[in-house]
Amino acid sequence: KAGVTQTPRYLIKTRGQQVTLSCSPISGHRSVSWYQQTPGQGLQFLFEYFSETQRNKGNFPGRFSGRQFSNSRSEMNVSTLELGDSALYLCASSLRLRGLGYGYTFGSGTRLTVV
Amino acid sequence: GIQVEQSPPDLILQEGANSTLRCNFSDSVNNLQWFHQNPWGQLINLFYIPSGTKQNGRLSATTVATERYSLLYISSSQTTDSGVYFCAGSLSETSGSRLTFGEGTQLTVNP
Numbered sequence: 395k396a397g398v399t400q401t402p403r404y405l406i407k408t409r410g411q412q413v414t415l416s417c418s419p420i421s422g423h424r425s426v427s428w429y430q431q432t433p434g435q436g437l438q439f440l441f442e443y444f445s446e447t448q449r450n451k452g453n454f455p456g457r458f459s460g461r462q463f464s465n466s467r468s469e470m471n472v473s474t475l476e477l478g479d480s481a482l483y484l485c486a487s488s489l490r491l492r493g494l495g496y497g498y499t500f501g502s503g504t505r506l507t508v509v
Numbered sequence: 510g511i512q513v514e515q516s517p518p519d520l521i522l523q524e525g526a527n528s529t530l531r532c533n534f535s536d537s538v539n540n541l542q543w544f545h546q547n548p549w550g551q552l553i554n555l556f557y558i559p560s561g562t563k564q565n566g567r568l569s570a571t572t573v574a575t576e577r578y579s580l581l582y583i584s585s586s587q588t589t590d591s592g593v594y595f596c597a598g599s600l601s602e603t604s605g606s607r608l609t610f611g612e613g614t615q616l617t618v619n620p
Contacts, residue, residue, distance in 0.1 A: 427608075431550075437595065437610040450607045482550050497557035498542065498608070503550045 396421065398487050398501035406507045412473040415504045419466050419487030425449075426468040427498070428460060431482040440483075443468050475508045482506075511536045511600050515611035522586050522618050530581040530594055530614045538598030540608065541572055543581050546593040555581070555594075586618045 399418040407413050419426050427450075428440040439452040443462035460470040466487075472479055482505050486498040512535035522528055532543075543555040556563050556570040558579065563570055567586075572579040583590055593615050597608040 429608075436612055437597075437608075439607045439609070442607070452607070484550075484552060486552075497540075497554060499554055500544070500552035505550065 398485055398499050400483075400485050400501035400504050402504060403502065404505050404507075406509060407475050409475055409477060409508055411475050412471060413475060413506060414469050414471045415483055415485075415506075417468045417470075417485030417487075417501060419468070419485075420499055423487035423489055423499075424466050425488040426462055426466065427486045427488070428468070428470050429484045429486065430454075431484060431503075432478075432480075437484070440470065472506075477508050480506060480508045511538060511598065511609050513596060513598065513609055513611035515594075515596060515614050517614060518612065519615045520617070522616070524586060524588060524618055524620050526586050526618075527582070527584045528586060528616070530583070530596075530616075532579045532581070532596035532611055534577040534579075534598055536600065537574065537577060538600065538609075541574075541579055541596065541598040542608070543570055543579070544595045544597065545590075546595065546613070548592060552595070583616075586616075588618050588620055591616055591618050 401416045425444045427442040431437045442450040446462045457473045462468045482503045484503045485501045488498050514533045516531050541559050544552045558570045558572045560574040567584045569582045593613040595610050595613045597610040
């Protein structure tokens with residue numbers, strides 16, 4: 395079956411702009427989580443969506459938001475971009491079934507550069 | 510939140526050597542997983558191992574949940590094993606999606 399698909403792979407934006415990243419999970423997976431990876435902070439949790447509802451949120455400013463559609467595809471949006479938002483953004487999908495654990499499959503990521 | 514400590518931070522091996530990577534957690538964790546990040550940035554899930562031992566080819570992992578640590582063994586290493594290895598876990602069943610990652614072990618396997 396197809397893996398987790400993230401688009402676009404690379405993106406260059408200017409400070410102050412906004413950006414939308416997309417993630418299509420593995421078919422049948424209803425949980426989508428987003429992580430930010432930077433050299434200084436490592437991998438940090440942004441948020442999780444399950445059945446179109448945000449279930450968990452990390453410690454990021456309100457400029458970071460997301461949503462999930464009925465087909466489980468998810469988008470994350472960053473408004474008023476700052477240089478520090480330059481990072482690899484990774485999306486993970488999971489079955490998220492109680493009792494079966496939360497093994498994650500990650501996409502290839504979107505590398506965002508803010509100039 | 511939980512603290513995840515990985516050791517060693519860097520490891521250089523000759524092809525064919527064996528290695529052990531360690532992950533310590535500051536608290537009991539759920540959903541403990543090991544990942545390999547390839548040079549292109551993709552995180553590959555190696556093991557979902559909240560407890561016990563699992564093996565997959567040349568890789569195996571052991572988690573001792575009561576002592577809050579996990580080990581990843583790589584045998585007969587190959588150059589394609591190079592990359593960064595991360596362990597991660599979550600604090601509780603309800604925060605299952607909120608994985609906390611260690612800082613990783615950078616593995617270089619030389620031919």
